[in-house]
Amino acid sequence: MIAQVWKTQQLTIKTVEHLSMVFMALLFIIIIGVTIGVFLYNKKNLSDIVLNILNVIETIPELVLLVILMPFFGIGFKPTLVASILYSILPVARNTYVGLTQVDRQYLESARAMGLSEREILWNIRIPLALPMIAAGIRIAIVFTMGVVTLGGLIAAGGLGGPIQTGIHLYDKDIILVTGLWIGILAVLVDSIGSWVERYLNRRYGYD
């Protein structure tokens, strides 16, 4: 049953497609999210407004965000990419901002005493110490992106959402079960890689 579904639904190709979409979305999310976080750190009075707006976007159901983008971006990969980015920027931007602002006073004081400029403090002290927080944000972003990309299958973006939709339409329990469980396993695997990276950064740069 598994082998048959795997072959007819071309799950190997779909998995590669799926993961490459997630990976591409993550690249954008990390670049944009960290940039927003650093920007908010420089302009602290804007942080409340920007984070609140991102927070509102995050409450919108994933599917609704996806279809709302269709008039602007058509169907397929593009709206899926944009929806993943909009949805996952918040955890990365917020964690970057919080990580940068909540550096312990003692580190900052010794850095200033050694004569480091504010820019050097940002690059050599704040960012390394914020890395575990940023990684935690990225890990949340990975989970969100997996979810949105899976839904992208509904608007013809490819990936593993497609076979599920086929399965539901045909009411083919085998397809649904195999693909659904495979997505679940894949998500857990990807998340555990994320948690491993997070733990490594915590050991390397964490406070305790």
Add this chain to the structure above:
Amino acid sequence: MINYNIILNAVGQHLFLAYSALIISIIIAIPLAVLSLYNRYLASILLLFANLIQAIPSFAVVAIVVPLLGIGFKPAIFAIILRIILPLFKNTFTGLRDVEFIYLDSARGIGLNQWEILRYIRFPHAFPAIFAGIKFSAVIANSVAILTSLIGAGGLGELIFEGLTNFNIPKVLTGAIPAIIIAILLDVSFSLIEKRITLKY
């Protein structure tokens, strides 16, 4: 052009679906969290599951329910519960567990029994955490309730999917815009209540 009755109907179905799932989940999750407080095995198993299931996309959860329970309203409720019950459990449990030792110790010192400690010490302290879990779950329930239209649960998602099949964007929007309004109202109202609770406790 726009048929308000259809939209109102769909909004009603959507809210009923999301909230009945939320209420059932709360009713199950809170006793489960209290039980886990006194049973370490149950606690560690449930926490492990909570962390694993968190990573699985909602669409996959909704899909997996179909071979198990078929399609319609009940499987949809089940899918939403499956999605939100563990975060609810996790927040309630950690809130109840992480009460500072000093409070528990003084409660025992003045002779409160287990039940009274739970009622007067642990629950009031855990309230902000429990409420944060409920807020989070309400947002997810709202989101999954749209998706479950795919398995025949009706509601706003149905308008969206009907619009999608023949690429009728206005119809998609009649489902999508009320969903966005509900989501924002949900977030605003829950944030207000949350602020009052955190101030109080």
